[in-house]
Amino acid sequence: MLPGSFPARPSNSCRRRQRAADTERCDLETASSFPHRCESPLVSYVIPALILSFSFSRFVTELIAVAFCCYLLLRSALHRDWGWVKLPPVTIALAAWALLILVVAPLSADPGEALERQAAWLRFPLLLAGIAHLVLTDAERVRRALWPLLPIFAFIAGDLIFQYLSGASVNGTEIQGGRLTSILNRPTSGWFFGKGYFAALCLASAVSLGIKGVVTRQALAFYLLALPILAVVPLTGDRSPILLILTVTALSGLVILASLKRHRVKLLLALAAILLAYGSFLSHQTVVQERSALLAEQIENFWHSHYGQIFKAAWLIFSENWPSGVGVKSFGELCEALKDERIVSLCSTHPHNPYLDWMVVAGLPGRLLWCALAVSLIWPGLRLLRDR
Secondary structure, three states: OOOOOOOOOOOOHHHHHHHHHHHHHOOOOHHHHHOOOOOOOHHHHHHHHHHHHOOOHHHHHHHHHHHHHHHHHHHHHHOOOOOHHOOOHHHHHHHHHHHHHHHHHHOOHHHHHHHHHHHHHHHHHHHHHHHHHHHOOOOHHHHHOOHHHHHHHHHHHHHHHHHHHOOOOOOOOEOOOOEEHHHHHHHHHHHHHHHHHHHHHHHHHHHHHOOOOOOOOOHHHHHHHHHHHHHHHHHHHOOHHHHHHHHHHHHHHHHHHHHHHHHHHHHHHHHHHHHHHHHHHHHOOOOHHHHHHHHHHHOOHHHHHHHHHHHHHHHHHHOOOOOOOOOOEEEEEEEEEEHHHHOOOOOOOOOOEEEEHHHHHHHHHHHHHHHHHHHHHHHHHHHHHHHH
């Protein structure tokens, strides 16, 4: 069950009585029949731990993910609770992993190496299953997971503004290649918000919609935090996160309008004023002007640009291997071969696009599974908006 059917938020006294009752139940010998009620509160903090660690250390992120996956499997075995396998996104993700193992790996140039690479991919469906089954099924756990992210996002946004104005972040990290870094020490701050804030705001909106007619304080805090984030993300130099943040903020605005029907006119006027202020501010910023000019140039000369050459290489590789793909982490080698033949002039380790990536990795079946996964993740939110 994904966040689409959160129950109405109980009062503080009701929650205290419920926690006391749950604690008493967990002390019983039959605690195995109440696996969700007896869940450790620590599972709620997996989401902020993953988002924060990914910004500083990929190795630590992998350790957290693998530990959480092991916990899910052990817990499921002890409680005989395998219901997460039937969740549509998890089922599709597991099917995609099975496709990589049973079809893509045997047909790869080096089946042994491909199998070794793709077997480790199992952690992603299990991580999705753990978060969906243990965290997203309970509104209180989701709120508990989101609260630590607020100060983290607020600090990074403030530090980026400080770095933009002074030339260095609070820890002395300087701007790299014209792109802001904050304390992350690498030019990925835009994607830090594009991925982390995007997910957090969607979850906060889902909880808010699940509680009929109420915009929770947590959701309101995330909406207000969107104001400085919308100002700072264009200054980071990352273009794709800008579009992602604008999209999720617009969708969140629809959530507010759906929840506060009496104030729609005032909210629309406030939104229009904010957009005009942002447009005026950003249009006078040098970094925004330079990145906009670069984007326009790349669109005008797309096929000769870096992205155009990667797109061409990805499409050629897919065309020759559309039934099964070429496997995980094989694109770079095949692209270099095309470069040696002077078919393309530039290469990368991956196609820089998830749809192209799945086409190359797992062929047409993988592309269809990726689209199905995207629909299965988006559908609960669309259904929730429809019900509102």
